[in-house]
Amino acid sequence: MLPGVVGLIQATEVIKLILDEGAPLIGRLLLYDAMKMNFKEVRVRKDPECVLCGDNPSVTELIDYKAFCDIPIPGAEVPEKIDEAAYELSPQEFKDAMDQDPSAVLIDVRENYEWEICKIDGAQLLPLSSFDPATSGLDPEDSVYLYCYKGKRSMQALKELKKAGFKNLKNLSGGIDLWAEEVDSDMPQY
Amino acid sequence: MGVVIEIPSALKQYVNDQDEVEVSGSSVEEVFEALVSEYAEVKVNLFDENGKIRNFINVYLNDDDIRYANGLKSKVQDGDTIQIVPSVAGGCSTEKNI
Amino acid sequence: MKLNNEEINRYSRHLTLPEVGMSGQLDLKKSSVLMIGAGGLGSPLGMYLGAVGVGRIGLVDFDVVDHTNLHRQIAHTTSDEGQPKVESLRDTILAGNPNIEVEIHNIRLERDNVQELFVQYDIIADGSDNFETRYLTNDAAYFSKKPLVSASIFRFQGQITIFSPETGGPCYRCLYSEPPPVALVPN
Known part of the structure; x- marks a missing residue:
């Protein structure tokens, strides 16, 4: 309704x-x-100091807007570069690996409202917004299988776990969205 | 009665999901100090590393931008309203899912 | 330029409003508006601009209609899924008012195509969904001296204003000099 009014x-x-x-x-x-x-x-x-329409403009022609909008947070930790592909499993590989792994722990890092829409059986919810390996209750010896909606947030959580000393980590490539397409056709997509 | 800070939806999650927070202080700076002492997480979203309000956030004291008053030093009194307005770019009302 | 009898009948409730009248209705018919975005904001915007008789409407969007768009992007219907949004919105606008022209630009707005588009229209209306396009649109509107009617939304809050530096008003950069850092972007 909101976009209608606006x-x-x-x-x-x-x-x-x-x-x-x-x-x-x-x-x-x-x-x-x-x-x-x-x-x-x-x-x-x-704004008299506006770089475009102010008194002494420095933007006098169109610029590279992609670069202009790509602002990192100063002082923020740069996420560790890891070989992401080494941790990615396709939905079917992810399922097969879990089925054969008795110490598998399945973690969903989406937010609660997404969890309410659908989830993979046996998963435990640890939303990325409050994700902290130290208080997660997870054991660095566990095999941790992570997923989110599309696979990006779970990769962020995976990096945090790796930094905290976890060794057996897997990420569901394409997230629960691709899982719904390739493994569980009864699951709704959103 | 203190000064009411209106919190935009993008920052609500850092202040216990409230849409306004009432604090006291005699300047915008003091009011924000009171806010971040209560809700530490909101700080990095409001201020840069030099303690300046971030460029994509505007602060309005009673409907005018504090940039055109005395910035963070602008005086406030009980009953004033401070509105935090961040730049938003959406053309539809959902967050991009990742 | 004149209105035909069908148009006079269609716009009769406008023609009898002193603020519009025949001369205002002809101003609408003579005018052109370029809309950036054919989604949540673009749907109602385009449908109303078309219905009231804005003579020429340009639509810029490169996306296609997705099932998850339908609950809020009201110009697109279930049968439009998979179609370019500019085509779907054009069809909806013309179904409402066949007297006007709707020009579609099924492209991503870029530095090297923006100015040739903007010069063809009187007013730019931004309903895009990202900061790159918003700054690009602002700067190009400034250089081509076109007023920019800007609307943006996030969750349950909306912001609307007109940037019109050529008449002494502020531009988008006066309001927000920089976009948020990527990690803090509320998309």
Whole structure:
């Protein structure tokens, strides 16, 4: 519902500009909160130091926007580079490996709302947002099988476990989404 | 009565899912110190390593940008509202799934 | 430029509003709007701009309609799955009002195609879903001196404003000088 409301306000402003009627939303940022169901307005000023439209612009032509938007967090830990492919298993390989591994522990690092949609039998939920190997209750001797929705978040968790001394780690390549396609056709996709 | 800080949905998870937090202080800086002392996790999302408000976050004191007042030193009083507004880019209302 | 009898009848409730009237309706018919994004925001935006009689609407998007889009991107219906979003949205807009032109650009907006597109339209409306496109759109709108009507959403909150530096207003970079670091991006 939210995009409907916001898109209609956008349409209204376009039409007002064309008709040159009313007070256009220039210099004002309208904030809409669907949960509180309120609108707020804050002032937006032209910044004299703006690199594009300010007094001494440094952006005088189009730039490399991919590079401009690729900002790392300064001071943040750079994740360890590992050979990710060595830990990836296709859904069928992942299932076969678990079936043959008596010490297998299956960890789902998605968030709770995703867990409620579907999950792999036998999995334990440890959301990445609060994932900490030290308090996970996992034993570095365990064989830990990890999955998420598409396989990226579980790789992040895998790297943290590796750093914490875990040795037997596997990641479900393509996540539960690909699992639903290739292993469990009854599982819903979202 | 103190100063109400309105928390955007992108940062709610760091303040116990609240959409506003009431704290006291006499400047925006003091109010934010009170906020991060209570909710440490929100700090890295609000401030850069030099203690400056991050470039993609705007802070409005009673509907005007503090950049055009005295920045973090801007004075506040009880009953004021501080709105934190981060840059968002979505064209649809869901998070990208990874 | 004139309205034909069907258009006069169609827009009659506009023609009797003093703020619009015949001259306003002709202004709408003469105008052109380029929409960036044919998804959640683009659906209602395009449907309304078309219905009220904006003469020429350009649509930019390179995505196809996915099943998970349907619950909010209301211009696309179940039978549109797999179709380019610009085609699906164009068809919906024209079904509502066949008097207008809808031009589709089934491309990713890039540095080397943006300016030739922007010069063809009077107003740019940004409903894109990423920071790269938003900064690109802002800068290109500034260089081509077009007003930029910008809307963005995250979860249950939306932000709407008009960037119009050519008339003394701020631009997107005045509001947010940089995008969030990648790891902090709320997509």
